[in-house]
Amino acid sequence: MAVLNSNIPPGPLAEKWEQYKFNTKLINPANKRKYKVIVVGAGLAGASAAATLAELGYEVHNFVFHDSPRRAHSVAAQGGINAAKNYPNDGDSVYRLFYDTIKGGDFRSREANVYRLAEVSLNIIDQCVAQGVPFAREYGGFLDNRSFGGAQVSRTFYARGQTGQQLLIGAYSALNKMIGAHAVKSYTHAEMLDLVVVNGHAKGIIVRHLETGAITRHNADAIVLATGGYGNVYNLSTLARNSNATAIWRAYKRGACFANPCYTQIHPTCIPVSGDYQSKLTLMSESLRNDGRVWVPKKKEDCKKRPRDIPEADRDYYLERMYAAFGNLAPRDVSSRAAKQVCDEGRGIGPSGLGVYLDFADAIQRLGEGKVRERYGNLFAMYHEITNEDAYHTPMRIYPAVHYTMGGLWVDYNLMSNLPGLFVLGEANFSDHGANRLGASALMQGLADGYFVIPATISAYLASQNPGQRPPVEHDAFRAAEADVQAIITKLMNSKGKHTPTSFHRRLGKIMWDHCGMARTKAGLEAGIKHIIALRDEYWREVNVLGAANDWNQALELANRVADYLELGELMCRDALHREESCGAHFREEYQYTTADPEVQNGLVNVGDVKRRDDVFAYVAGWEYPGTTEKAPVLNKEPLVYEAAHMSTRSYKV
Amino acid sequence: MSGIFKSSLGKKYLMAGTGVVLLSFVVGHLIGNLQVFGPPELINRYAYFLHSKPALLWSARIGLLAALVIHVSTAARLTMENRAARPIGYAGGVAFGSTWQSRHMFLSGAVILAFVAYHLAHFTWRLPAVNGLGDFTKLQTVLDGKTVPDVYGMMILGFQVWWVVLLYLIAQVLLLAHLSHGIASAFFSLGLRNHVWAPHLQRAGLALSVALFLGFVSIPAAIFTRVIGADYAEKTRMELRAATQFEAALVRGKEAR
Amino acid sequence: MKIKLKVWRQKNRDTPGQFKTYDSPELNEHMSFLEMLDVINEDLANKGEEPIAFDHDCREGICGTCSCVINGKPHGPNRGVATCQTYMRSFKDGDTIVVEPWRAKAFPIIKDLVVDRTAFDRIQHAGGYISVRTGAAPDANAILVPKKDADLAMDAAQCIGCGACVAACKNASAMLFVAAKVSHLGLLPQGQPEREKRVLAMVKQMDEEGFGACTATGSCQAVCPKEISIAFIARMNHDYGKALLKGDPHAAPGQAG
Ligand SMILES: Cc1cc2nc3c(=O)[nH]c(=O)nc-3n(C[C@H](O)[C@H](O)[C@H](O)COP(=O)(O)OP(=O)(O)OC[C@H]3O[C@@H](n4cnc5c(N)ncnc54)[C@H](O)[C@@H]3O)c2cc1C
Ligand code: HEM
């Protein structure tokens, strides 16, 4: 059994990070260049980490499967990045950001990490501005802020609808500077397919070059994984098509614990699915909810009518009705579930009946079409491109879609997994968002991890390793890992079945969405697990991968990834099954508030809101691979202790 | 500084710089030539004035020649490099977002170059073989008591030939094409243009090139359609014939002796 | 709807490619162009033929990975969108659609429709950054940036690095890309100290990669999914010229430029 020691430093919450930095061993500059660090991934987390570690003097090797570090999925983030700068003077503070994030995560995240995140948020904005990130400005030349994703203060910094892109270009430029200075060696089209563990420590990776199919071994003194989220296990999600779970999954199979895999964020404002050819779901920025009003018809019969033919009195602005204090700005999990609820009642709109309206008629009347165009013009244009509908005149149709995975590899305060030497950053780890992530906080976390946390914490581990002593790539562990990778590829290439990897991915996605989606039940999850196991069996018999292994082969790339999803999906269901409570985005139908609960009677929550069971489930579930997919994974628990924040019922009603 | 000759941007500075020099010549040349609309003495006096200042004339000529050589040689280098940058072309190659002129600068330039050669042979070196009429060096007139070349007469006579007029017209169309893109582009290459000024410069460049086109074309057009110099044309034609006959007689005389 | 797809197939960098034509299965006008390729690929795979390799990732027009020349136009018939944002409703039932990779010497073809765009990265390694160490930054509001400048910088910074500008340019020039990078940083106060060094270094690398020069035709901005203006190229020309003229008094002779 792995030991999940969070290694939270002692002292009062607000002083932990300072104290920690002071107490951590430093490495003398002459020794730094003797340590080699591998950073896998160049999204916000990976690029910022690679650049900063190189600045400090370590020898950094950076790997991405993309053709360029600049294409990491972080590029797609639209809305913005939070920071407790309190520039608008509206009552924000490090503590408030900390508290909002803890509460938003439904008290399932680790206090010390979240506090540090809020503290470091201040430096992130400074850093990005100095790099030339063109954040929105006011006429006076000062930075502009907006409120976003269920926050009552304006703490979100943004660059039009392309904040992630601009932040990534900033981090990428920092990386370029170090690549140009030969301090980082950049490997592109290089996909990590395995982690090499030597004597219990992570000391290397196995990589496949996507163009030539060449498989190579790389050793290092420490390995940093910043490989992003695994939402594509659902096939349809807002993630880029190539985002995948392989790096963290194979690390899991080498002994790293996977924490809270079932916590999946379903984003409320996405464009509904239009057909089974669909490859990807498009997010419409949450900022739209600042001015748009969400509604469905009160009567089922009205669903097929044109929206403008439905009189005001027959419309149900359900978020405003259910969550008076937050209204249309209720957090993502809450809004998504509410949308599902009204659609399940048969009041969904659009061809599939899986949709709700996001209506701008009021905003246009209040602000004028020009102002609305100025604020959201690019989003309306995007909506028009995809649906061929004009949202200035007819309400948008939206529906929830898989968007973010709060779960990930388990890490301690140092962002090190239970495998010493393996660090995990960004969306790939589980650390800061608990059971639900607030808008504009993933970018913040990725950059906090990369620019400020890992540079300080990695030295604690490296100082314990003799400089220049990393195992050579000829070591048996490397040989064995390479052979394993090769074996999987050979098996896939030789299977010569009848169905493409894409078709399996699609089928898995449907199982996941139906059984481990917005609402979960014991029976549903048990059935889901059965279906997944059956599908996995079929996969290895029936998958068909054309082309050659030593060539550019996108079918093989996907086949490798789908093989991992077919295992990860099962673990997600198992985690969801074991967590017999509802919290944040994890909604078990068995655990919800009913009229019998005092919280409902006091008007604190609604019937149907998530019901936590802090007495039993106030812990992080860190799953450990038992060495074979035949056996059930081992559950390790890290208890969650709240010293500063008080574990309360999460209410967005009052 | 060697970047000017080596880098792609530097070469474009050269193109633009020399283009502007050539352009200023073209403008000056037109202003000079438009004097053909006045009485014959006007342009003859102007031509005589230029020829009476050999230092000025030759330094201008050498400057122009240098500009032309740099312009043309850099154009050739750029065009070669640009073609090498796309070894395999597109099958579905349709053009979009760009004007014909901008995509055919080398073509228009090459035609202009050929025309310049012709124009020099026609009116500067006055080679009888290219004008379809005879020896223009024989055309003379008396100005302020001195015998000087009759430039007015040469122009009037030169543009009586339909295919000469046609050649000039074609060249002017291509010059129009070259400059309608080139003028604005020169500002662009030199970085003397921004979001605000770009549309104005584009329009101004177009206006100038159209003005030049109209100006240049007006001369052969007015002459060929006999709006100006109809009587002078007859007179000079006779003169030329007489001079040629005189010459022929001389030759015959020599042979007889 | 159904279409015929005439598409470039090429096994790898070293093998010459050729066009092949496929009949699509039944399609739907709400499909994206890439979903259409998915459907055709699924069909090919089921028939035992290797699927068409094409680059893609975000499928919402921001990562800059997708890169098809559709009927001769990079990113297809519509303005201001990437290939992945092109929908089948832009085509008619029965159309033959010609699909090719970006074609440029500096973007070698890896397979079918996939090209190697690492030249863009190398240009950025040369100078596409502001040298600030992590942790060395002053408070974000310590340096004010006029909104006008910030907005203009953002216009340039929007570049998604797809390379459509190169694909569209008759010279396969990377000027729009490089100019967008140079202008983004050069417009901000934070970018001033390295402004000259940056433009010299990036242009030098751009030339070494084998891109063509700029003729200011404007095709690049016409296909740019972010509609980045060529006015930024003029801006870069300005910066480059200034940097060349000023030179670096401390650089060893021959190193400037
Ligand atoms: C549409 C959308 C909008 C969003 N908007 C916002 C927002 O407004 N605000 C906000 O805070 N968050 C937002 N998010 C979430 C946020 O963008 C992501 O959580 C975050 O960017 C993840 O960053 P990352 O660095 O962890 O991973 P990524 O950016 O996903 O990077 C992963 C990197 O790892 C590499 N990689 C992965 N696997 C391998 C492997 N096996 N081998 C080699 N390399 C590998 C990839 O090449 C890539 O470089 C949004 C997410 C989506 C999907
Ligand atoms: C009357 C003579 C000419 C004038 C006034 C003239 C003017 C110009 C101007 C102003 C430009 C724009 C420069 C720029 O884009 O920066 C230009 C470009 C060009 N000129 Fe000329 N030009 C003349 C003759 C020629 C000749 C004889 C050639 C020979 C081939 C030529 C070839 C070109 C080419 C190829 C370009 C475009 C270069 C490029 O942008 O790639 N020009 N010219």
Ligand code: FES
């Ligand atoms: S796939 Fe990302 S821009 Fe088209």
